Amino acid sequence: MAAEKKSQSVTVETVGLSQREFLTLFLLNTLANRPNYPRAIHQDLKNQFTGKVHSYDYLCKIANQLAGSGHVTLKTEKGRNFYHITDKGRELLVWYRSNFQPRMFEVKKVIDRFAHDLTGYGDYSPVTENLPEEYRSYFSKIVSVKDLVRYITLKTADVRKSIYMGEVGDLLKAKFGWIASNGYLYDLAHEMEENGLLTGRWESEKRTKRFLRLTDEGQHHYKQIADSAAERVQEVQKYLSCVLHFLDESQEVS
Structure with missing residues (x-):
């Protein structure tokens, strides 16, 4: 029998989320717990999801887009930029949860x-x-x-x-x-x-x-x-x- 091809590595994208959706969800979920600065958020991302290298620049791009759409705000505290989630951002997080959680759970x-x-x-x-x-x-x-x-x-x-x-x-x-x-x-x-x-x-x-x-x-x-x-x-x-x-x-x- 011919050898089978090795299966594709599993990443967050292969479990049903696009790169943009995943980073949006990760940012909103992180900020729902507490405000945080970009480097710390990226480090948390690397620690939790090791299957793929996620670009720091792309994470910042998504965060800035969320800031532009009013889902997060960017504030400077003690010389460091911190992202804060807004009420609009919490509503979007609820929407992600209601759409993805039941499917993934089942x-x-x-x-x-x-x-x-x-x-x-x-x-x-x-x-x-x-x-x-x-x-x-x-x-x-x-x-x-x-x-x-x-x-x-x-x-x-x-x-x-x-x-x-x-x-x-x-x-x-x-x-x-x-x-x-x-x-x-x-x-x-x-x-x-x-x-x-x-x-x-x-x-x-x-x-x-x-x-x-x-x-x-x-x-x-x-x-x-x-x-x-x-x-x-x-x-x-x-x-x-x-x-x-x-x-x-x-x-x-x-």
Whole structure:
């Protein structure tokens, strides 16, 4: 089987925020706690988010734009420029929280379940409902859905004599609260057969159900696929946790 490309590094942008949105949110959240000066804000940014180097100049540019739009003010105190959040800025922060927090929270529950299955530790909340449809495209953007489905398929095939993809779809819903289309599942199963990870046979001449078995090649690549999925999922977990932390208004200093 051809080697898989290494997955893209996880940054705040890959968990659903543009660079501008993220820096705006970070600045407003920081200033909601206390006024601060640019260098200290940038240092906090570097300490909390290590996945990408964020430009100090660009941070200042966003801060100055927020000052120009009335969301923050710039005051000189003891010879140093300090940014202060305004009421308008607090309203914008509330808007960011109401738009991003519910989506990230629901997606993180699904991510946590996959991480628990992949690593054997961490949070696992029983599934009470599936991930809302409006969040599924976001989920697919921040993780490798392909790796997760291949992992679950190969893991299931490793402990059963044979499986069919309808079972995998049911398992994804019951255990993780996430739904993949039947078309995607069957296309991926076909690809795994072509790559020699699985071998299959039709239940009957009607070709309505195809039973799949794990091959030696599939068993060989199973750990590699699981490790790749675990690495990506844990990185996404980390960033979602950080973003959710400062989306939480209870973290503000009263």
